[in-house]
Amino acid sequence: MKKQDNTYRKNFLLIIIFLILISVTFIIALFVSYSLNAKYVENEFASKKIDVMEQTIKPYTSLFQNKIPEITSYQGFLDSASAAKYADSVFHNYNFVKRIVFYDLQIGNQKNTAIIKNQLGISIKSIYHYWPKKGKVAGLKIWNTANEPDFDQMAKKLGNYINSSDTAHSSTQDEIFRSFYDVKPGQISYSNILRREDVKILRELQKHPNSPSFSKQNMMTFFINPYLLKVKNTHKELYQDVTVEPVVYDPPDNQAGNLITELALPGALSDYKLYFKSAPDYLTNEINRRFMPIGASVLLVYCFLVLIGWLIYRNLNVNIKLFKLQYDFINNFTHEFKTPVSVIKIAGSNLSGDSELSEKQRKQYGRILNEEADKLNELMNKLLSFTQLENKSINIKIEEINVERFVKSYIETFRIKYPDFKITHNFHEVHPLYTDPVLLGSIFQNLMENAYKYSHPKNKELHINVSNTKRNIVFAFRDRGIGIRKDELPNVFKKFYRIENQYNQNGSVGLGLAFCKELVNFMHGEIIVNSKVNEGSEFIVTLPYEN
Known part of the structure; x- marks a missing residue:
């Protein structure tokens, strides 16, 4: 059966078109604003001379x-x-x-x-x-x-x-x-x-x-x-040089391309004029100076639009990931339920059939029903516990735990359950721990199950190291499994997140490590992971001695 495509799609072409559009708009805005600013400065060069004359006379x-x-x-x-x-x-x-x-x-x-x-x-x-x-x-x-x-x-x-x-x-x-x-x-x-x-x-x-x-x-x-008369150049940003010249004054050839304007003086000064001159670079500097805040404002708007585009893209990307997580969760969760339900249905059909069953067959079908019912119950309990942890509604029961005895009991259980699972341990001056044994057991259960599940068939090994600091106890679970890529490490503790590999195609809903993370946080501790692909992973759980 062909896998159904996601409803949301990453349309990179649309993103590129959007960026090109706002970039072109940004460039046009800069060009237009610069041209208008230059025209405005030129108009001021022609009109502000009246202010200079008024102050001068x-x-x-x-x-x-x-x-x-x-x-x-x-x-x-x-x-x-x-x-x-x-x-x-x-x-x-x-x-x-x-x-x-x-x-x-x-x-x-x-x-x-x-x-x-x-x-x-x-x-x-x-x-x-x-x-x-x-x-x-x-x-x-x-x-x-x-x-x-x-x-x-x-x-x-x-x-x-x-x-x-x-x-x-x-x-x-x-x-x-x-x-x-x-x-x-x-x-x-x-x-x-x-x-x-x-x-x-x-x-x-x-x-x-x-x-x-x-x-x-x-x-x-x-x-x-x-x-x-003392010339008072009140607009030095526009006029580089202002002098008093006779009305008949005719400047020499303007080979440098200077901008020139003049204004006749009134009354008894009427035989003279104010002569204004500015080099092209002088006015260009003023245009650039005035354009800087305008350009900065346009750039700010451009950055704001880019930010909006990035937020929209990120939101869509989050929706895509959320949709994928939900899609995978529903598929895997359905699979997890479907297998036990199918087995229960088959066993129930055989038990209720017309053919007579031997005592051995009846006991075998009963055992199958109990095992599959336990699987369903374990899955439902995990979901229920996860919800209670998120809502802070779970009740913790503090007991004194002999850490060495507690760890060894889980090791023995897994050795019986998985005979090919090589588990070693080490203790360093460990003191009694006061916490909820059920919650701590859930952490051990999930981390040890993951160590077995994500290891090569001939290399299923786990070493549990228990040590302490001043006020905390540290559990380190180091396996020799397939490892986790560096880019996936930040996501392994997220709810419904599954690492895509050959060992994780079915049978996982992406709750195990997220459940561990919630448990550790609820117990006021910390969990971190170090991993290298094809070398193995190490999960380090740090818990306070007293909750």
């Missing part, structure tokens, strides 16, 4: 929005000394300002002034130049006030504001910027902002041209050197 913005408007607080009453002090604070905090020109102005209704707008004249009383020198301010008064284009431009703006502003409402920021600021490349001119009351007073002066009167006004021009 932050001092310039502070000068323009905060420091320069402080002039208004003097309301036109700055003189050379206070102007020098103000200039000193500017040079100290804004090193890119290389020179300041201070204009002390007056606005009146006399007609001999430089700028006349609707009977209102704006003229220069004095001009002072200031520049930094060895940590201090150097100043120079200019006596020739003619040909001052900065003053002319600002005077016209101021005259227009006085004549056209609405004194009923506050001026807008746009009106203030158009009237009191003049921003050109490299310089900023500023005059103090007139209050509505000041504008009203100046308009009254226009109505009385024959009554000379004047009002003070201040104006300053700041000359800026953009090269003195």
